Amino acid sequence: MNGEKNVSLAVIKRLPKYYRYLGELIDVDVSRISSKELSERLNITASQIRQDLNNFGSFGLQGYGYNVELLYEEISRILGLNKDHNIIIIGAGNIGHALINYSDFTNRGFKFIGIFEKDPNLIGTKINNIDIYDINTLENFIQGKNVDIAVLAIPKNSANYITKILYKNNVRGIWNFSNVDLKAGKNTKVEDVHLMDSLMTLSYKINEKEIIERYTNKKLLITKR
Amino acid sequence: MNGEKNVSLAVIKRLPKYYRYLGELIDVDVSRISSKELSERLNITASQIRQDLNNFGSFGLQGYGYNVELLYEEISRILGLNKDHNIIIIGAGNIGHALINYSDFTNRGFKFIGIFEKDPNLIGTKINNIDIYDINTLENFIQGKNVDIAVLAIPKNSANYITKILYKNNVRGIWNFSNVDLKAGKNTKVEDVHLMDSLMTLSYKINEKEIIERYTNKKLLITKR
Numbered sequence: 001m002n003g004e005k006n007v008s009l010a011v012i013k014r015l016p017k018y019y020r021y022l023g024e025l026i027d028v029d030v031s032r033i034s035s036k037e038l039s040e041r042l043n044i045t046a047s048q049i050r051q052d053l054n055n056f057g058s059f060g061l062q063g064y065g066y067n068v069e070l071l072y073e074e075i076s077r078i079l080g081l082n083k084d085h086n087i088i089i090i091g092a093g094n095i096g097h098a099l100i101n102y103s104d105f106t107n108r109g110f111k112f113i114g115i116f117e118k119d120p121n122l123i124g125t126k127i128n129n130i131d132i133y134d135i136n137t138l139e140n141f142i143q144g145k146n147v148d149i150a151v152l153a154i155p156k157n158s159a160n161y162i163t164k165i166l167y168k169n170n171v172r173g174i175w176n177f178s179n180v181d182l183k184a185g186k187n188t189k190v191e192d193v194h195l196m197d198s199l200m201t202l203s204y205k206i207n208e209k210e211i212i213e214r215y216t217n218k219k220l221l222i223t224k225r
Numbered sequence: 226m227n228g229e230k231n232v233s234l235a236v237i238k239r240l241p242k243y244y245r246y247l248g249e250l251i252d253v254d255v256s257r258i259s260s261k262e263l264s265e266r267l268n269i270t271a272s273q274i275r276q277d278l279n280n281f282g283s284f285g286l287q288g289y290g291y292n293v294e295l296l297y298e299e300i301s302r303i304l305g306l307n308k309d310h311n312i313i314i315i316g317a318g319n320i321g322h323a324l325i326n327y328s329d330f331t332n333r334g335f336k337f338i339g340i341f342e343k344d345p346n347l348i349g350t351k352i353n354n355i356d357i358y359d360i361n362t363l364e365n366f367i368q369g370k371n372v373d374i375a376v377l378a379i380p381k382n383s384a385n386y387i388t389k390i391l392y393k394n395n396v397r398g399i400w401n402f403s404n405v406d407l408k409a410g411k412n413t414k415v416e417d418v419h420l421m422d423s424l425m426t427l428s429y430k431i432n433e434k435e436i437i438e439r440y441t442n443k444k445l446l447i448t449k450r
Contacts, residue, residue, distance in 0.1 A: 006433070006437075007433070007437070012426055012429050012430070013422070013426055015425070015426075015429065016419065016421065016422035016425040016426060017406070017422065019425065020404065020419075020421075020422070055440075056436075056440040057440050077436070077439075078429065078436055078440070079425045079428055079429050080428040080429055080431070080432035080436065081425065081428060083432075085428060085431075094322060094323035094324075094326045094327060095323050095327075097319060097322070097323065098319035098320050098322065098323035099319075099420075101319045102319060102320075102420070104404070104421055105421070105424065108421070108424075108425075110424060110428075148431060149427060149428075149431070172431040173427045173428075173430060173431040175423070175424060175427050179245065179329070181242070189427065189430035189431050190427075191423055191424075191426055191427035191430065193418075193420070193423050194241065194242075194245075195324075195327070195418070196241065196245075196329055196330070196333070197238070197241035197242065197245070198400070198416055198418050199330065199333075199335060199400060199416075200240070200241040200244065200304045200306065200333075201237055201238055201240075201241060201416055202374060202398045202400050202414065202415075202416035203304055203305040203306060203310060203335075203374075203398075204237050204240065204303065204304050204305055205237070205398060205414035205416065206305070206310075206373065206374070206397040206398040206414050207305035207308075208231070208232070208414075211281075211302075211303055211305065212231075212232070214302075215280075215281040215282050215303070
């Protein structure tokens with residue numbers, strides 16, 4: 001094994017769930033949990049949990065289970081939560097507002113250091129004590145500060161222009177709330193949050209029975225007009 | 226095939242992406258696209274796209290490709306977007322605010338009909354012209370109106386109590402922004418949006434190289450304390 005080994009995205013996406021649940025156990029003073037119990041509560045097979053964690057080393061002891069606090073700390077390190085991250089927000093709209101007021105992020109070491117806006121009425125004001133700067137000063141700001149993550153909370157038609165600046169200046173990660181799929185840059189990772197897609201998925205789920213019935217009763221063919 | 230047939234969640238989760246991209250093509254007046262082009266733009270194999278759509282019928286013609294507008298309309302129907310959905314929001318905090326001000330939802334037929342809060346200072350006021358009601362009137366409200374979707378935007382310690390009311394009154398779907406995993410109810414589907422998990426996933430991605438190096442150089446064993 002070497003530093004180039006990659007862990008699959010599916011594994012990574014399960015880690016926050018483990019972390020969240022272990023945190024809940026700590027809150028109620030549970031210090032030890034068997035892989036069977038962990039599996040039942042998370043609705044993930046014990047062997048899947050073992051496999052996931054084995055990407056990072058050996059956790060748990062046969063016949064004992066997991067030490068909750070140690071496993072929590074290890075997963076925290078695996079998720080990079082043992083260090084602070086500087087975040088900027090692009091777009092002082094509703095999403096930007098919601099995120100900056102969400103104290104859970106700050107508690108995990110995600111520190112907001114600036115907001116960037118094009119609206120002259122907002123530039124120079126603050127949200128939750130964080131300064132709102134002119135979007136035109138973005139590149140200068142990034143070059144002068146250590147920006148780990150940029151939150152993209154602007155309409156999709158401005159997203160391309162801004163992401164070019166972020167890629168060019170090697171911002172390490174983009175947390176993308178704009179309604180567009182972004183490709184990762186050479187030195188920039190991307191995590192998309194598509195709220196509209198999520199709502200559409202729910203819409204499908206609640207209408208599924210009717211939808212499936214319609215499509216199985218009706219043979220559809222899209223023809224050339 | 227019958228009405229009980231289920232389509233896998235992975236397929237459903239790709240449909241909004243197809244829908245979004247086809248909408249972009251319509252915006253720039255593209256009327257026809259080959260499965261090859263569609264595949265390249267979406268970074269999904271052509272056979273995967275065909276398989277996904279085949280769950281709902283035959284789309285596209287060999288040698289012609291897809292009629293963009295017709296496929297867009299069909300996917301819109303598959304996602305249940307051909308009809309309106311009534312939405313209530315539980316919690317008038319930052320997330321509630323952000324969602325209610327997000328016009329894309331309204332444009333797709335998702336209609337906000339009420340917000341529920343326990344804060345007496347907010348009850349009786351409005352956000353974006355939608356009334357904020359006392360959370361204690363929630364059950365009455367649901368029984369009197371046709372509520373399709375409830376957005377859960379409250380802290381996790383209140384989530385259980387509220388979801389019981391939603392399940393009991395057969396609200397069709399819960400869009401869950403609370404930091405807890407919800408199980409679907411008998412007649413209630415659930416779609417989770419875990420923003421903290423998403424940010425942690427990004428944190429992992431930007432720190433991955435260092436994390437993998439640390440864990441491959443160091444054999445870890447959690448021992449009994």
